[in-house]
Amino acid sequence: MNNSIELRTVKKYLKKVLVTIVFLIAALVIAYLLFVNFYPSFGGNVSKELQKQYAKSPNYRDGKFVNIKDVPKDLSFGETVKLAYKFFTTKVPEGRPKQDLKVIKLDSSDVASFKNNTRLIWYGHSAFLLQIESKNILIDPMFGKVAAPHPLLGGDRFNKEIPLEIEKLPRIEAVLISHDHYDHLDYESIGKLKDKVAMFYTPLGVGVHLEKWGIKKERIVELDWWQEAKLDGLLFACTPAQHFSGRKFGNEQSTLWSSWVIVSSKESIFFSGDSGYGSHFKTIGEKYGPFDFAMMECGQYNAMWPDIHMFPEETAQAGKDVNAKVVMPIHWSGFKLALHSWRDPIERVVKKGAELGIPIATPKIGEVIKPSDSLQTYEVWWK
Structure with a gap:
């Protein structure tokens, strides 16, 4: 009982x-x-109507965009949980600088009145202000504090200050976006920028986020790989990268990722976006090179995801593949998104660049970069 x-x-x-x-x-x-x-901040969703349009792309298969090589492999739920656990529990020595990185501040009147030869200003990570042929262009303008959909879901960037606040920037003729990940496409930054910008150029699908955030469709140009657009005397070419996309569960690979080529009457510049190492770099170099200056991804790598980010030695080799006169490592010195020390990318790529005989540009955040000056020198500031 x-x-x-x-x-x-x-x-x-x-x-x-x-x-x-x-x-x-x-x-x-x-x-x-x-x-x-x-x-x-999660952005928009690609409609079924747009999916039908994207199906015409050679880079679209079974409802998703794909890489030239069949990478990366889809992780199971268990593998995803295991990867996330290792990322959030592993202690990385010097994963972040002990103090905020010092930033060279820009004078807003100087930026607004600048009409001289081409120059670049690095904002850290992969964000740039490019002033070329009397035009102001922003590349992957992620100026936010955290590379995540909400401030509580990510770590702060390494530099609290940025070279010039959005509110002080002059009119921007064009914004180039490489893909829709949070460390490259930031809701708050776009919200502050949208009334200053004439045109946005993105890979296929990324425009849905911009439209969701109030930017009219006629101000957005979406391109597939190898397609080109012209802005007065400038050429923008959307070129391949080896990466992936998605801002939430369920919309992975629904938008395309890319690198960018920028050609003026005097210079040719390459921006790699995020990319693993692959044959596409050599193909880009053969079609559009040589490049006066190449900004090449170099950071957030790990043996667990070797196909979607380059190790520093691959960065230097990719710079050689695209036939660049000068290579600048980017995608480091901004956020902790991997398990290496924050200095590891720059130290390794400088060493490999010397072995390959490729000049490596290492500017401070906010320092003026002259893409056509292959003799410009930089301090070893990260020490």
Whole structure:
């Protein structure tokens, strides 16, 4: 009798526990769906109508954009959890600078009145202001504090200050965006910029986020790989990269990723975006090189994801592949998004560049870069 009562008691307890677990899971799912659908930083979704248009692209297969090589492989749920656990629990010596990185501040009147030879200003990570042929161009203008959909979901950038705040920037003729990840496409930055910018140039699909954030369709030019657009005397070519895309679960690879070529009457500049090492670099160099200056991804790498980010030695080789006179390592010195020390990228790429005989540009954040000056020198400031 007592055993029967105890069994019924245990069953009731287990039933309550099960109901509680189901309720908690349901609550978490509902909270996530509400967060994703109503919090604006997640951006827009590619419609079925757009999917039909993108299906004409040679880079689109089975409802998703793909790389030239069949990478990266899709991770199972267990593999994803294991990877996330290792990332968030591994302590990385010198994963971040001990102090905020010092930034060279720009004079807003100087920037607004600049009409001389081409110059670049690095904002850290992969963000640039390019002043070329009396035009102001921003490349991957992620000026936000955290590379995540919400401030609580990521670590602060390495530099609290930026060279020149968005509010002090002059009119921007063009913004080039390489892909839709949070460390390259930032909701708050775009919101502050949108009334200053004439045109946005993106790979296929990325425009859905901009439209969601209030930018009119006629101000957005979407391009597939190897397509070109002209802005007065400038040529913008959307070129391949080996990466992936997505801002939330369920829309992975729904938008394209790219590198960019910028050609003026005097210079040819290459911006790699995010990319693993591949044959596309040599193809780009053969079609558009040689380049006076190449900004090449060099950071956030790991043996667990070798196909989507380059190791520093590959960065130097990729610079040689595209036939660049000078290579600048980017995608480092901004955010901790991998498990290497913050200095590791620059130290290794400088060493490999010397071995290959390729000049490596290492400007400070905010320092003026002259792309056509292959003799420009820089300090070893990261020490």
